[in-house]
Amino acid sequence: AGGLTKLDRAVDLIVEMKNLSEVAVGLAYAALLFREKNVAAEVGVLEDRMDGMRYELEKWVLLSAKETEDPQRLLGLLHLATASENICDAAKEMAVIIEEDVQLHPVLAAALSQTDEVIIRATVRPGSEMMGNTLGRLSLETEAGMYVLAVRRGERWIYRPKADFMLLENDVLLASGPEEGGSGAVPTLWGRGGSGQLEVQ
Amino acid sequence: AGGLTKLDRAVDLIVEMKNLSEVAVGLAYAALLFREKNVAAEVGVLEDRMDGMRYELEKWVLLSAKETEDPQRLLGLLHLATASENICDAAKEMAVIIEEDVQLHPVLAAALSQTDEVIIRATVRPGSEMMGNTLGRLSLETEAGMYVLAVRRGERWIYRPKADFMLLENDVLLASGPEEGGSGAVPTLWGRGGSGQLEVQ
Numbered sequence: 408a409g410g411l412t413k414l415d416r417a418v419d420l421i422v423e424m425k426n427l428s429e430v431a432v433g434l435a436y437a438a439l440l441f442r443e444k445n446v447a448a449e450v451g452v453l454e455d456r457m458d459g460m461r462y463e464l465e466k467w468v469l470l471s472a473k474e475t476e477d478p479q480r481l482l483g484l485l486h487l488a489t490a491s492e493n494i495c496d497a498a499k500e501m502a503v504i505i506e507e508d509v510q511l512h513p514v515l516a517a518a519l520s521q522t523d524e525v526i527i528r529a530t531v532r533p534g535s536e537m538m539g540n541t542l543g544r545l546s547l548e549t550e551a552g553m554y555v556l557a558v559r560r561g562e563r564w565i566y567r568p569k570a571d572f573m574l575l576e577n578d579v580l581l582a583s584g585p586e587e588g589g590s591g592a593v594p595t596l597w598g599r600g601g602s603g604q605l606e607v608q
Numbered sequence: 609a610g611g612l613t614k615l616d617r618a619v620d621l622i623v624e625m626k627n628l629s630e631v632a633v634g635l636a637y638a639a640l641l642f643r644e645k646n647v648a649a650e651v652g653v654l655e656d657r658m659d660g661m662r663y664e665l666e667k668w669v670l671l672s673a674k675e676t677e678d679p680q681r682l683l684g685l686l687h688l689a690t691a692s693e694n695i696c697d698a699a700k701e702m703a704v705i706i707e708e709d710v711q712l713h714p715v716l717a718a719a720l721s722q723t724d725e726v727i728i729r730a731t732v733r734p735g736s737e738m739m740g741n742t743l744g745r746l747s748l749e750t751e752a753g754m755y756v757l758a759v760r761r762g763e764r765w766i767y768r769p770k771a772d773f774m775l776l777e778n779d780v781l782l783a784s785g786p787e788e789g790g791s792g793a794v795p796t797l798w799g800r801g802g803s804g805q806l807e808v809q
Contacts (some may be wrong), residue, residue, distance in 0.1 A: 414715050421719040432695070439684060453673050480713040483640060485718070486702050490618055493698035496632070498689040512681040515688070518619045522626045523755070548786035552753020554724070585749035 412459040413474070417484055424460050424491035427453050430567055431498035433556045433583040437526045438505045440519050444558065445564050446581070450502035457495040465487045525586040527553070531578045543570030553584035614675070618668040618685055623708035625661050625692035628654050631768055632699035634757045634784040638727045639706045641720050645767050645781070647758060650701035658696040665689045726787040728754070732779045742773030 411419070431453045437445035439555075468485055472478035504511075518527065533539045537545060547553040558565045558572065559579040565572070612620075632654045638650035669686055673679035705712075720727065732738045738746060748754040759766045759773065760780040766773070775781075 414713075418715055420721070422722045425723045426725075427721075432691075435691070439688075477711065481715075482705055482709045482710050482711045483716040484719070486705050487719070490633075490636070490698040490702045493701070494695050497694035497698070498654070499693045500694070501687050504683055506791045509683050510678065510681045511684045512616050512676070514619055514682075515684040517710045518622045518688070519626075521619070524627075524630060532724075548753055552749055552785060554753075554786065567798070581655075584753060585755065 413467050413471040415483075417464055418469055420460055420464040420467065421484055421487050421491075422455060424464065424488055426567075427457060427460075428491040428494040428498070429554075430556055431457075431495045433526065433554065434566070434581070435498035435501040436519060436583070437528075437556060437581045438502045439511065440516055440526055441528055441581070442505060442511070444505055444583075447502040449557070449564065449566055450498050451506070454495045454499040457492050461488050461492050481523070524583055526556075526581065526583050529580045529582070531574050531576055531580070533576050535576075537574045540574055540578050541570065542568055542572045542574070545574075546558035547582065547584075551584060552570055553582045555580055555582045557581045610651050614672040618665055618672055618682075621661055621665040621668065622685055622688050625658060625689055627730050627768075628658060628661075629692040629695040629699070631659075631757055632696045634727065634755065635767070635782070636699035636702040637720060637784070638729070638757060638782045639703045640712065641717055642710070642729055642782070645706055646781075648703040648706035650758070650765065650798070651699050655696045657691060658693050658779065661665055662693050692749065712747075722787070724787055725784055729781065729785050730781045730783070732775050732781070734777050734779055738775045738779075739777055740766055741775055742771065743769055743773045743775070748785075752785060755782045756781055756783045759761040760783045773784075783786075 431450050434446050434453070435450050437443065438450060465485065465488065468481050468488075472481055475481060529537075542555055547555060555568055556566070557580075558568050558574070559581075560575065561578075624663070632651050635647050635653050635654070637642065639651060666686065668681050669689075673682055676682060685753075723780065739740075743756055748756060756769055758777070759769050760782075761778075799801070
């Protein structure tokens, strides 16, 4: 029945590990910036999953090596996996200070607002173009380079929402993307229709 | 004469460290994907600079602590610096396999083309809208979320080109941004005018 080869499995894992490492870093910055303990905890969850995925990846790489001409060429996969795991560990180390209830100096938010890539938080207001629209239709990524890391709906957090995720009134989005000095894509986008409340930090 | 406070200096360093860590990761993926030894070497350069910046940052944080009420609140700055440095180390570890001339299995490029964020390489062709235009005017970041990591002009590499950087014929760009399955922003953008050759990997 066809089925995935060992290398296919390794590739699937690497893809997911790289994605998770980037999400973990974004969530860690968001947790720091907005003092969100739930978000910080999610970074810990991702870091745990990453450890398991790395062992799994190494297993598939070694099984593939047995069948591959010049198995040294698989070295890149191991290095990518290590990098993703280390990046996730770095994210965890940032997030942990939120979990531990340390008060943060406002200078931290000032610093995080001046970087090339920033984290924003936006609330979906009634009448906003965002309301009742899916993330895919809003084209946040392709039109403004904003990657939606998480959405809070009431008390619940949804992490890595998919393209078909529909936004409802009062949803709170955390997203990462390019900084444009407050005058570029971010306000334009979130403020489209004049009602997407925005809080760029 | 006014001048920067100790905390200002710490913030400037943190901002630059966070930016460099993200560039280093992007360059490391680009180096792997396109087997660019010069790019891999630049990741090593960034990692060296990062070490120095971290000591500098720690110095300014400690000097600030002496003058700050509840200096524990500065802990976030130290953790951010550690995270940036660790992320840069992870990038270095990926890039190093290119410097060492290991052959890479094509499955690696396949994996890196399936992630949420991808690295692209584009050449500026005569007649392309990109030619003679600055990066700022092209609005790559705000319109498509593409961050230009580096430009190769002849034999020379320019890393982290600024908004006023003007593209010339045959410049080769390395950029990172959201993956859209080959049908989204990237081809639209780079192919605007039908002549910006694109190679998405």
